Amino acid sequence: MADTSAIKKDAFIRFRGDICIVTDFQHVNPGKGSAFVRAKFKNIQTGKTVENTFKVGEAVEAVDLDRVTMQYLYKDADNYNFMDNSSYEQVGISADLIGDKGQYLKEGQEVSVLSFEGQPLSVDLPKKLVFKVIEAMPAVKGDTASGRVTKEATLETGLKIQVPLFVEQGDALVVNTETGEYVERAK
Numbered sequence: 001m002a003d004t005s006a007i008k009k010d011a012f013i014r015f016r017g018d019i020c021i022v023t024d025f026q027h028v029n030p031g032k033g034s035a036f037v038r039a040k041f042k043n044i045q046t047g048k049t050v051e052n053t054f055k056v057g058e059a060v061e062a063v064d065l066d067r068v069t070m071q072y073l074y075k076d077a078d079n080y081n082f083m084d085n086s087s088y089e090q091v092g093i094s095a096d097l098i099g100d101k102g103q104y105l106k107e108g109q110e111v112s113v114l115s116f117e118g119q120p121l122s123v124d125l126p127k128k129l130v131f132k133v134i135e136a137m138p139a140v141k142g143d144t145a146s147g148r149v150t151k152e153a154t155l156e157t158g159l160k161i162q163v164p165l166f167v168e169q170g171d172a173l174v175v176n177t178e179t180g181e182y183v184e185r186a187k
Helices: 095-104
Strands: 012-015 018-028 036-043 049-055 066-075 079-084 090-094 110-116 119-124 128-136 150-155 160-164 172-176 181-185
Touching (some): 079 119, 090 095, 150 172, 160 181
Antiparallel strands (some): 012 018, 066 110, 110 119, 128 172, 150 160
16 A cells, blocks of 8 residues: 555556556645545446545555567557567557557657556656658748747657757757657757
8 A cells, every 4th residue: 555645647546446546646735724635536347537636645456567579560450450579469458548558659669668457557668759750841930039939840640849059950859758848859
């Protein structure tokens, strides 16, 4: 058993007997009264979203997940498909469970697939990944005078992010997968 400190975005917990993924949470410390954690969960079996409020320190059952290194293959209509590097077995994970993490998956990329009792649930991405810019508007002299210091760039996975004006098409960039923000040019 864990306490409310285990409630974080993308964490898996057992709530009312079902495995749920935390989609959103907020730690609230009101001026009067005791602190609490307001959380939103998605039941992985039914897909229903549930909200609940926990007192700080209340017991929460964190789910221990197995990690297996797998290679991302492709996305079809409903699933992201991966191959186990040791057994060559292919598994699909629902696009609903992968969520925004799917924007950071490149074909052939190795990731840790998180599973519970043999059922794949999600992927664990590195904090930073390198992507190639496939589209970026050229910087125009005088852009910074108008107060603009960033522009939109499209990465090889289709993800659009804000980048500094000096970034050009073909550049390789390091992107933070937790925030979706530009970090630096890749070396």
